[in-house]
Amino acid sequence: MDKDLSRLESIAKQIRRNIVRMVGVGKTGHLGGSCSAADLVAALYFYKMRRREGDLKWPDRDRLIFSKGHAALCQYAALGELNVIDKAEFDRVKTLGSILQGHPDMNKCPGIEANTGSLGQGLSISMGIALGKRLDKSPARIYCILGDGELNEGQCWEAAMAAANFKLDNLVAIVDRNYVQATDATERIMDPGDVEAKFRAFGWEAWTIDGHNMREIVDALDKADTVKGKPAAIVANTVKGKGVAFAEGKAAFHNGALTQEQYDEAMAGLE
Amino acid sequence: MNVRDQRTAYGETLVELGRKNPNIVVLDADLGKSTMGCLFKQAFPERHFEMGIAEQNMMSAAAGLALAGKIPFAGSFAVFASGRAYDQLRQTICIAGLNVKVCGSSSGLSDFGDGSTHQAVEDIAIMRAIPNMTVFAPVDDLETEKIVRYMAENEGPMYLRVNRNALPRLTDEDTPFIFGKPYVMREGKDAVVFAHGVMVKKALDAAEALTGRIDVKVVNVSTLKPLPESEIAAAADGVRGIVVAEEHSVIGGLCSIVAQAMRGRGTPIEFVAVQDEFGTSAQNYNELLEKYNLTSEAVIKAVETAVGKAE
Numbered sequence: 270m271d272k273d274l275s276r277l278e279s280i281a282k283q284i285r286r287n288i289v290r291m292v293g294v295g296k297t298g299h300l301g302g303s304c305s306a307a308d309l310v311a312a313l314y315f316y317k318m319r320r321r322e323g324d325l326k327w328p329d330r331d332r333l334i335f336s337k338g339h340a341a342l343c344q345y346a347a348l349g350e351l352n353v354i355d356k357a358e359f360d361r362v363k364t365l366g367s368i369l370q371g372h373p374d375m376n377k378c379p380g381i382e383a384n385t386g387s388l389g390q391g392l393s394i395s396m397g398i399a400l401g402k403r404l405d406k407s408p409a410r411i412y413c414i415l416g417d418g419e420l421n422e423g424q425c426w427e428a429a430m431a432a433a434n435f436k437l438d439n440l441v442a443i444v445d446r447n448y449v450q451a452t453d454a455t456e457r458i459m460d461p462g463d464v465e466a467k468f469r470a471f472g473w474e475a476w477t478i479d480g481h482n483m484r485e486i487v488d489a490l491d492k493a494d495t496v497k498g499k500p501a502a503i504v505a506n507t508v509k510g511k512g513v514a515f516a517e518g519k520a521a522f523h524n525g526a527l528t529q530e531q532y533d534e535a536m537a538g539l540e
Numbered sequence: 541m542n543v544r545d546q547r548t549a550y551g552e553t554l555v556e557l558g559r560k561n562p563n564i565v566v567l568d569a570d571l572g573k574s575t576m577g578c579l580f581k582q583a584f585p586e587r588h589f590e591m592g593i594a595e596q597n598m599m600s601a602a603a604g605l606a607l608a609g610k611i612p613f614a615g616s617f618a619v620f621a622s623g624r625a626y627d628q629l630r631q632t633i634c635i636a637g638l639n640v641k642v643c644g645s646s647s648g649l650s651d652f653g654d655g656s657t658h659q660a661v662e663d664i665a666i667m668r669a670i671p672n673m674t675v676f677a678p679v680d681d682l683e684t685e686k687i688v689r690y691m692a693e694n695e696g697p698m699y700l701r702v703n704r705n706a707l708p709r710l711t712d713e714d715t716p717f718i719f720g721k722p723y724v725m726r727e728g729k730d731a732v733v734f735a736h737g738v739m740v741k742k743a744l745d746a747a748e749a750l751t752g753r754i755d756v757k758v759v760n761v762s763t764l765k766p767l768p769e770s771e772i773a774a775a776a777d778g779v780r781g782i783v784v785a786e787e788h789s790v791i792g793g794l795c796s797i798v799a800q801a802m803r804g805r806g807t808p809i810e811f812v813a814v815q816d817e818f819g820t821s822a823q824n825y826n827e828l829l830e831k832y833n834l835t836s837e838a839v840i841k842a843v844e845t846a847v848g849k850a851e
Contacts, residue, residue: 328609375636383607387631393597394632397604397612400589404565404610424628427597434592 272316274483280350281311281483282539285512287346289535291362291369294527298362301509301522303343305447305480306414309505312486313412314347325353325379329409332382332398336391337416337445338372339524345369345378353380389422391415392442396432399440399500410494414443418450421459426471432500433472440500441493442468445480447509451523468502480505514538543709546702547645549681551576553688554613555583564692565605567591567614569598574704575615575645595620599628599640606638611692617651618644618660618701622667633697634672641691642667642699647677648737648787649819649828650704659819665792667699668765675765677701677736680709683762686717694719701737705825708741710760720763722771728757731781731843734772734798736761739785739812739834746839754847761794772801781846785812785839787829808849810842 284307292298310333314320318331335344342362349356354368362369368377372386382398385391395413402409419425432440450458461467468475474496478485486505493501509523510516513535516525527535544552558564558580567589572578581588589605591598595616602612615621621644622629633640644663651658667675674696678684684702691698710725717723725740726747731754733743740760747756759775761767776782782802786794790813799809814832822828829835 383603384632384636387627390596390600390628390632393600393628394604394607396597397601397606398608399604400601401565401605401608401610404587405608424594424596424600427592427594428600431591431594431597431601435589 272487274487277311277315277483277487280315281308282512283350284311284343284346286536286539287349287359288342289513289532289539291342291345291359292527294529294532297524297526299339299342299524300513300516301449301519302337302340302416302445302447304511304513305507305509306340306343306445307512308481308483308486309414309443309445310343310347312483312490314351316487317490318412328405329407331410331412334383334385334391334395334411334413335373336385336413337388337419338385340416341373344373344381348378348380351380354378388416388419389424392425392428392432395440396428396435396437399437400435403437403439410439410441412441412443414445416450417444417446417448417455417461417464418458420444420461420464429468429471429473436498437500438497442500442502444502444504445507446504447507449509449518449520449523451520453520465502465504473500473502475502475504477504477506480507481511512539543706544681545704545706546678546681546684547574547576547704549684550643550688550700550702551579553685554580557689557692558584558587561611561692563609563611565589565610565612567598567602567612569593569595569616569620571616571645574617575643577615595624596628599625600632602640603628603632603638606640611639611641613641613643615643615645617658618647618663619658622660622663626666629697630670634670637672637696639695640697643702644699645702646704647701648703649832650825652822652825652828655821656818661789661814661819662792663701664764664788668792672697673765674698675701676762677764678762679737679740679760680707680711682709682711682713682715683717687762690717690719703737707738710740710744717762720766720768720771722759722761722775724757724775725760726756726758728755730755730779731783731847732757732759732776732779733783733785733839733843734759734761734775734794735785736764736794738787738829742834742836743785743839745836746843749836749840750843754843756843764794764797767797769801772798776802776807779807780850781843782807782809783812783839783842783846784809787814787834789814789816791816808846810846812838812842
């Protein structure tokens with residue numbers, strides 16, 4: 270695999286530009302949580318995940334389940350860069366008849382592996398796929414990106430318990446730990462505490478990285494391959510809205526709207 | 541004749557299907573000995589997933605297994621399968637139309653001892669309301685077999701409502717199960733009783749008791765969704781009164797289906813169903829059915845009322 274970090278970084282920047290393009294001007298869009306995951310998603314699609322060009326249904330493909338479905342713009346942005354979807358679709362996002370729904374729909378948008386959006390379910394879905402793929406003795410690996418706010422949902426921890434119980438070493442959870450949820454800081458809404466320690470207590474191999482350091486991201490994804498007999502959880506410390514200076518760390522841009530000036534400033538910052 | 545209960549038929553049929561199709565997998569939430577998913581576990585331990593007491597995780601995991609190309613049957617008590625895991629069914633499984641089969645076991649009042657928390661009187665209403673969901677309520681063990689086979693062979697999310705107790709066998713191997721089509725168990729020209737599950741026998745007993753006075757047709761409605769209105773209208777064609785009998789709330793189940801299908805036609809309709817209330821504990825199933833007025837006597841009275849209103 271191509272470990273050209275500067276290439277991955279430039280793809281991540283393009284993903285952020287695509288996200289800003291989809292958020293657009295004067296309409297709400299999940300900017301913050303999409304931008305915080307951009308580096309992770311770039312590394313997954315353009316470095317780590319096994320896929321077969323032109324065959325989205327290849328049974329042995331690696332899969333990315335975007336459990337934090339509200340940040341689908343990040344996944345759409347990457348699918349556009351992969352030419353799985355036409356970038357012209359970006360301008361029709363969330364409009365009537367668009368393949369790019371407010372939350373991802375596998376029957377409408379190519380490359381989407383599961384319908385997510387009701388938070389807390391993606392890790393369970395990923396675990397189910399991992400169980401099925403293991404039955405088939407498939408080498409496919411299942412990656413699941415969760416939000417840290419999402420960890421409020423109890424089902425995440427049902428899945429954490431079950432994945433360890435089933436010793437699913439073909440499953441990797443990546444927590445986009447951006448410290449901000451819909452209306453405020455995670456610590457002020459529902460403090461998730463030490464996320465790494467929680468996953469470890471559930472029986473996972475877990476460690477923490479800087480989710481905007483491409484070297485650390487690709488190394489973590491490689492390290493996850495070596496974990497045997499249990500699932501791996503990568504807690505990626507990130508900044509909500511990363512790359513869009515005025516939005517960084519602000520709950521207001523969880524699903525806020527951009528003015529024309531903000532839009533221009535965001536794009537200029539991503540040159 | 542008392543024969544196998546429906547849940548044993550469910551478990552045994554899964555084993556039969558599992559032998560033929562390696563993609564059949566079964567999930568349970570620490571209730572496999574009640575759903576009889578345990579039979580599959582004995583036969584194919586590697587294809588049975590014990591999910592623990594976590595129905596939401598079970599349902600989403602079933603979605604994942606379907607996405608991996610498996611045919612998952614996820615079983616729990618009907619009240620948990622429909623209620624506890626509703627959001628998982630709706631959001632991931634039904635919106636995408638995933639090939640997940642849900643078994644709602646110990647449905648209705650059939651878990652008589654456990655009381656209201658464990659008795660599903662609204663599961664059909666919940667399941668019917670979700671777009672893309674198919675809903676079945678078999679009348680006996682043999683029909684359960686046929687429906688489980690249908691579920692395994694056909695794509696899409698499906699819900700099977702299974703009774704806990706041994707019910708009389710009212711069909712035979714040759715009785716057809718036709719998807720989406722009610723089955724006439726007994727012909728009659730004056731009135732028709734639409735029923736499913738345990739209430740079909742009550743309706744047949746009522747029809748027998750009314751012989752010579754009112755000629756009653758009895759229809760087993762085991763596919764509750766999709767169910768074309770024309771099928772209900774055809775079965776009710778020419779009768780003077782209609783009765784719906786079901787072990788379910790009067791809201792959202794077969795009563796609603798028939799009332800909706802027959803709207804504007806003017807034929808009087810009466811309901812024998814659980815009123816808008818929860819279940820309760822009892823020492824045996826019949827005691828409970830009597831408390832909720834789910835009896836052949838109630839069906840007789842309802843038929844008389846419906847036909848009387850027409851006169």
